[in-house]
Amino acid sequence: MIVKEQKLTIKIFSKDIEEKPTREGFGEGIVEAAQKNTNIVALTADLKDSTRLTNFAEKFPERFFDVGVAEQALITIASGMANYGKIPFITSFAVFSPGRNWEQIRTTVCLNNVAVKIIGTHAGLNVGADGATHQALEDIALMRVLPNMTVISPCDSEEAKKATIEASKTKNPTYIRLTREKFPVITTLKSPFKIGKAEILWYTKSPLATIVATGPMVYEALKAAKELDKKGIEVLVINCHTIKPLDQSAILNAAKISGAVVTVEEHQTIGGLGSAVSEILSQNFPFPIEFVGVKDSFGESGTKDELFKKHKLTKEEIIEAVKAVIVRRSS
Amino acid sequence: MEAENLQKIAKEVRKDIVRMIYQAGSGHPAGSLGMADLFTSLYFGILNHDPKNPNWEERDRLFLSNGHICPALYSVMAKSGYFPESELKNLRKLKSILQGHPERIKLPGIESTSGPLGEGLGQACGHALSGRMDEKHFRVYCITSDGEHNEGSHWESVMFAAKYDLSNLTLFVDRNEIQSDGPTEEIMPINPLKEKYQSFNWNVIEIDGHNFDEINGAVAKARVEYQKPTVIICNVTAGKGVSFMEGDYKWHAKGLTKEELDQALKELK
Numbered sequence: 001m002i003v004k005e006q007k008l009t010i011k012i013f014s015k016d017i018e019e020k021p022t023r024e025g026f027g028e029g030i031v032e033a034a035q036k037n038t039n040i041v042a043l044t045a046d047l048k049d050s051t052r053l054t055n056f057a058e059k060f061p062e063r064f065f066d067v068g069v070a071e072q073a074l075i076t077i078a079s080g081m082a083n084y085g086k087i088p089f090i091t092s093f094a095v096f097s098p099g100r101n102w103e104q105i106r107t108t109v110c111l112n113n114v115a116v117k118i119i120g121t122h123a124g125l126n127v128g129a130d131g132a133t134h135q136a137l138e139d140i141a142l143m144r145v146l147p148n149m150t151v152i153s154p155c156d157s158e159e160a161k162k163a164t165i166e167a168s169k170t171k172n173p174t175y176i177r178l179t180r181e182k183f184p185v186i187t188t189l190k191s192p193f194k195i196g197k198a199e200i201l202w203y204t205k206s207p208l209a210t211i212v213a214t215g216p217m218v219y220e221a222l223k224a225a226k227e228l229d230k231k232g233i234e235v236l237v238i239n240c241h242t243i244k245p246l247d248q249s250a251i252l253n254a255a256k257i258s259g260a261v262v263t264v265e266e267h268q269t270i271g272g273l274g275s276a277v278s279e280i281l282s283q284n285f286p287f288p289i290e291f292v293g294v295k296d297s298f299g300e301s302g303t304k305d306e307l308f309k310k311h312k313l314t315k316e317e318i319i320e321a322v323k324a325v326i327v328r329r330s331s
Numbered sequence: 332m333e334a335e336n337l338q339k340i341a342k343e344v345r346k347d348i349v350r351m352i353y354q355a356g357s358g359h360p361a362g363s364l365g366m367a368d369l370f371t372s373l374y375f376g377i378l379n380h381d382p383k384n385p386n387w388e389e390r391d392r393l394f395l396s397n398g399h400i401c402p403a404l405y406s407v408m409a410k411s412g413y414f415p416e417s418e419l420k421n422l423r424k425l426k427s428i429l430q431g432h433p434e435r436i437k438l439p440g441i442e443s444t445s446g447p448l449g450e451g452l453g454q455a456c457g458h459a460l461s462g463r464m465d466e467k468h469f470r471v472y473c474i475t476s477d478g479e480h481n482e483g484s485h486w487e488s489v490m491f492a493a494k495y496d497l498s499n500l501t502l503f504v505d506r507n508e509i510q511s512d513g514p515t516e517e518i519m520p521i522n523p524l525k526e527k528y529q530s531f532n533w534n535v536i537e538i539d540g541h542n543f544d545e546i547n548g549a550v551a552k553a554r555v556e557y558q559k560p561t562v563i564i565c566n567v568t569a570g571k572g573v574s575f576m577e578g579d580y581k582w583h584a585k586g587l588t589k590e591e592l593d594q595a596l597k598e599l600k
Contacts, residue, residue, distance in 0.1 A: 005556070041464075062464070065495070072455045073487035080394075080457020083435075083443060086464075088457075104450055111444045112435050 001229070002222075003203050007190040012153045013226060022216070023121040023143040025157035026178055027222035029164030030089055034060055040168055041081060043067055044091045050180075051091035071097045075104040075116070082114035087168055094136030096118030098175060102142055106136030109173045110146045110167045117167050118143075118175045124215065124266035125299045126181035135299040136177075141271025143175040144244040150174040151244040153265075153273075155218035156185045159241060162193040172197070172217045181304050183216035198223060198247035200254065202226075204234035210254040212238045213264035214273045215290075217313065223263050224318035235322060243273055248280050254279060260329040261289045262321045264315055269293035288328040290321040332376050336544040340410065341371040345572045346599050347419055353592040355423035358364055358431070361477060361569040361582035362400040365540070368377035372546045373472065374407040382412035385440035388511050392442050392458055395486075396451020397476035397505060397585070398432040404441075405429050413440045418475055449482025451475060452502060456492050459500040459560075470554070474503045478510030480521045486531075492560040493532040498519040501553040502533075502562040506540070507569035509580035528562045540565025 002008055011017040034040040034056060041063045042056050048066060057064040060281040067074050071092055077090035090097065098105055100289055100313045123136045143151045150172045160178055167174045192199060202211075202225040203220070213221035216240045225237045236254050240247065255261050261281060264311040274291035281287055294311050308314055344367045352358035374380075394402055409416040414428065415447045421427035428438045432446025443454050455473035463471055470477060479485055492500055504524065508515050528535045534556045538545040538563060546565070553561035569577025569583075573595045588597065 065460070067487070067491055068489070068494075070484075070487035072449070072484035073456075073491055075489060076450045076453025076484065076488065077457040077460070080443075080454035080459075081461045082457075083454065084458050086457075086461050103447060104453075107447045108450050108454055109357035329475055 001203065003200055006192065006199060006201050007188050007324060008186050008201065009188055012186055012222070019184050020157035021049045021179050021182050022154050022157050022160040023052045023178040023180065024117055025154065026056055026164050026176065027158030028057050029161035030060060033165045033168040034063065037087065037168060039085065039224045040087045041065065041090065042091065043074055043078055045069055045071045045097065047092055053091055053117060056306070071101045072104050075101045076108050078116045079108035079112060079114055082116045083112060087115055087117065089117040089119055091121065093120040093134060094123040094139045094177060095134055098139055098142055099136060106146055110148045111139070113148050114173065116173055118177065119178065121178040122180040123177045124179060125311060125313070126179050126216070126266065126304045128181065128304050128307065131299050132298040132302040137268045137294050137299065138271065139177060140243055140267050140273065141275070142321065144276060145271070147248050148173050149244060150242070150282045152195065152218050152242050153177040153215040154241050154244060155215060155239050156183055156187055156259065158191070159188045159193060160186050163195070163304060166193065166195050177215065179216055184219050184220070186219055193241070194247045196242045196247060198240045198250040199237055200250070201239050202235070202237035204229065204236065207234045207236045207258040208329070209260040209262055210236040210238060211260040211262045211264060211318065212240050212251060212273065212277050213320065214240045214243060215266055217264045217266050220313070220315045221318055223315045224322065227315065233322065233326070240273060241278055244278065246276050251277060251280065252284055254263070255285060255287050260287055260325040262292060262318065262325055263289065264292040264318055267293055268296065288325050290325040292318055292321050336354045337371050337375060337543045338404055340375055341367045342452060342572070342599055344403060344406040344410070346596060348402045349573065349592055349595040349599070351402045351405070351419050351422045353587040353589070354420050356584070357423065357584070357586045358402055359399040359507060359584050360587065361576055361579070362397065362505060362507060363403040363573050364573060364576065365405050365567040365569045366400055366474070366505050367544060367571065368541045368543065369474070369503060370407045370545055374411045376547065376548050378472070379469070382440065382493055385413065389467070389469055392471045393454070394442050394451045394455040394458070394471070394473040395433060396473055397448065397479055398445030400505070401433045404433065408440055435490055448476070448479040449484035452485055452488040452492070454472055455500055456488050456497055459497045463497070463499055472503065473500065473501045474505060476505045476519060477508065477515050480524070481519045489528070489531050489533070494557055497560045498557045500560045501550065502560065504562060504564045506568060507562050507567045509578070511583050513580050524564060534557060534559040534561040535564065536561060537564040537566065538565035541571060558566045574598055
């Protein structure tokens, strides 16, 4: 059942649960953070409105800069500002930043080790109609391989807001991955959030598997857990919002208790959360693991729901993966 | 400092460069030798800096974008007191503060990690913009190579500097007309460079990059330009001072043999 201390919304499984794109939470979070810290600046590559910087730009025009369609300069300019002592948040679509400008991030942000906060919106298949070119499915892999980089994939708009505010307080290079489309807001103002700390949202006494999910797929995982519970299959659900540094102890403890793991992400399973989790499991306890995620393919135009169905990112697929991993665990 | 004294220092810097690259077994001699005079002018006159306090808030900033010519930078840094000259022999060695391409975290006094081309001007822009936001009076200098002008990202930053009127920023172009694979105008022509920058709304000055008076004069003109960023195109000879390297792109990235080192040092006497 839902862990009470997580203070999730009481509407969690009702049809009228509020829905918001996670980029909204960023837009709210950066304004709140900037009111307290005058060193926070924001730069965008010609995507102010799409990346939800409009409010920031109106409230703090002297701290807002548009570099034009120039994602490489976006990074290097922000790096120079961070190097000076500013805290730059830079925004674009994830395919362009951190997609196009990866080497600039590697050299001028990570090797320099300066506090640039990279906001990649329109990550994942949920982008929908724009098609494969605009659906970033590789960004977690690109960022988590870089030394010094923190990688956060918030589960909803509220968590995105908290992640933004918390990221503004650290000196670390940070990537925050956000959605274009609306997803249920499952956490509340009172829900705990700490960078690097995974949270168990669904707890059972005798779990047969642990579902480790990230981003909006956390909600699908919770729905899967609820349905499995009805049929007498107990699982744990972990919201792994920080993919780097990974909360190894939380994941290993849950894996030990349950003996099997399913990872769930709206990203390539190659290099994403699934890889991150399997890396620590294989080094510690080689339990069976199943991956729910995009399997080495590109997206295409379509609605969010159509694409999630085609790429097997649904509650039903999570349930199938849980069943499969439990069979493997027992055989 | 008088031009005559600067010349003396620059000659010592050139000797350091060939020695360091010989000892390291690899490196980029042509570009480093070509810019020895500019580096000398910067560290022994132009820059408002304090080698004993490299993080001094009011210091002028120098961003070296074409990081591969760092032997010249390391030499003037040692000679002006950032670290002992005895360190120079450790260029490109394990645990050295003098990495093959400069690393900010390893060497205090370096503003930025560099080497991958097309990235220095953006960082200099970010710094210049931040300084202006906080009403700081330091100047930001950036050195780029001519080959680096092949990088699209460089031109992204050129546009940014003009949009935000970053007049506290001065860019030096190391115009030695060579790049890794050959003469710049053969590999990927960048001329007419002066007109390009003018059309991008920059204040453009072109000088002989080996003439100390011209260097200082150009920097003084940039200092009083308060509406536009300034680019100083420094026409220099690649490998300057070593006859068998001068103007030859094959010395872009190449170590020296003992015989070549001896010959170079003889010419630099």
